[in-house]
Amino acid sequence: MTSQIGQILAVITVAKDSIAGGAPIFVEPTKERMQQTAFTLEKILDAMVHEVSEETLIVVRHQ
Amino acid sequence: MFKQLLANEFVFPLLLGFVFGILCRVSLLRTDYRQYPTYPHGKIIHVSLGVIASALGALAIPALLKENYTAVTFLTVAAQQFRDVRNMERTTLSEIDKQELVPRGGPYIEGIAMVFEGRNYLVMFTSLATTTAMILFQWWGGLLMGLIALAISTKLKSGKTLQQIVDVVPAPVRVEGKDLYVGDIYIMNVGLQDSQNVIREQGRGYILVPKDANAKVTISHPGQRQAILHDVATQLGVFTDSGEPSLTPLVKRDLHTGRLGVFLLPQVKDQDRALSVIGAVPILESVFRMPQKSKTAKQEV
Numbered sequence: 032m033t034s035q036i037g038q039i040l041a042v043i044t045v046a047k048d049s050i051a052g053g054a055p056i057f058v059e060p061t062k063e064r065m066q067q068t069a070f071t072l073e074k075i076l077d078a079m080v081h082e083v084s085e086e087t088l089i090v091v092r093h094q
Numbered sequence: 095m096f097k098q099l100l101a102n103e104f105v106f107p108l109l110l111g112f113v114f115g116i117l118c119r120v121s122l123l124r125t126d127y128r129q130y131p132t133y134p135h136g137k138i139i140h141v142s143l144g145v146i147a148s149a150l151g152a153l154a155i156p157a158l159l160k161e162n163y164t165a166v167t168f169l170t171v172a173a174q175q176f177r178d179v180r181n182m183e184r185t186t187l188s189e190i191d192k193q194e195l196v197p198r199g200g201p202y203i204e205g206i207a208m209v210f211e212g213r214n215y216l217v218m219f220t221s222l223a224t225t226t227a228m229i230l231f232q233w234w235g236g237l238l239m240g241l242i243a244l245a246i247s248t249k250l251k252s253g254k255t256l257q258q259i260v261d262v263v264p265a266p267v268r269v270e271g272k273d274l275y276v277g278d279i280y281i282m283n284v285g286l287q288d289s290q291n292v293i294r295e296q297g298r299g300y301i302l303v304p305k306d307a308n309a310k311v312t313i314s315h316p317g318q319r320q321a322i323l324h325d326v327a328t329q330l331g332v333f334t335d336s337g338e339p340s341l342t343p344l345v346k347r348d349l350h351t352g353r354l355g356v357f358l359l360p361q362v363k364d365q366d367r368a369l370s371v372i373g374a375v376p377i378l379e380s381v382f383r384m385p386q387k388s389k390t391a392k393q394e395v
Contacts (some may be wrong), residue, residue: 066287073286079339080285082272088285093339 115148115221151218202315257373280353289340311353331361
């Protein structure tokens with residue numbers, strides 16, 4: 032609950048053109064695959080998945 | 095030698111004060127849902143310190159009457175000693191807190207540590223008052239004073255609880271796509287559909303409505319909110335695990351009205367129990383605010 036600084040660990044998207052930047056980007060063909068990848072990454076990274084838009088999810092570590 | 099000991103005029107007052115001091119510490123030492131102090135070793139530590147405290151309290155007045163003025167400086171040593179108790183509790187609890195699924199949070203730990211220090215002073219007060227009363231009056235005076243001191247200590251034992259300053263109202267948990275709400279209060283963004291489904295099934299929501307301006311400021315403190323989450327998690331269980339950051343119970347504030355939206359994932363889904371558990375959460379002493387006592391800000395905060 033104290034001051035939380037989020038850090039984007041990964042970006043998962045189906046819209047490749049709208050994404051660029053420093054975090055690892057996972058491009059998936061469908062939204063189902065995007066959800067599956069996000070699920071896997073959440074468990075591996077112990078970080079939370081947030082939805083930025085319908086095409087893009089980000090994995091953020093809050094601490 | 096035994097006779098010589100009994101001939102000392104202060105033996106019985108000292109004993110009575112000592113006994114009442116220990117009784118006080120034992121009666122104040124409760125292991126409840128917090129499972130703290132732990133049994134048996136945590137308890138042994140605190141009973142032993144209570145014995146020391148009651149001995150020191152009982153000794154003060156007889157030492158003065160014997161014109162042994164330097165003996166009183168021992169009380170300052172005692173105060174130092176009990177400050178260390180506070181440090182000890184703080185360190186232990188902070189270490190434990192790192193591994194909790196739902197941590198207590200710093201202010202809650204400070205509160206518990208403060209209680210442990212304070213209770214030792216209550217013990218000293220009890221034994222001091224008892225011994226003094228027995229020296230001034232007869233044994234019955236000591237007994238009476240001891241009982242009164244015990245009663246006062248018991249009264250001072252527990253502080254306020256949340257139900258005195260807020261109304262707890264059940265509210266539905268709504269998952270609208272990525273957005274999670276409790277009633278009309280926005281809680282967080284949940285991206286995984288899997289987690290959204292779990293939250294729909296397992297989530298429970300409550301809204302805390304502050305009764306006045308003081309309450310509004312007090313419950314806005316993040317430490318107080320974390321204490322609510324921790325207390326509910328210890329008493330009703332929590333549907334989460336390490337590596338499940340999406341399943342985190344959370345409290346968010348409605349900025350316009352000062353209400354709190356409490357999003358919970360309890361294992362026990364009994365609503366009445368949840369209401370009473372939230373109502374019984376202690377108000378943290380270090381967090382309690384009273385803006386209405388301010389001379390400049392009499393108006394509603």
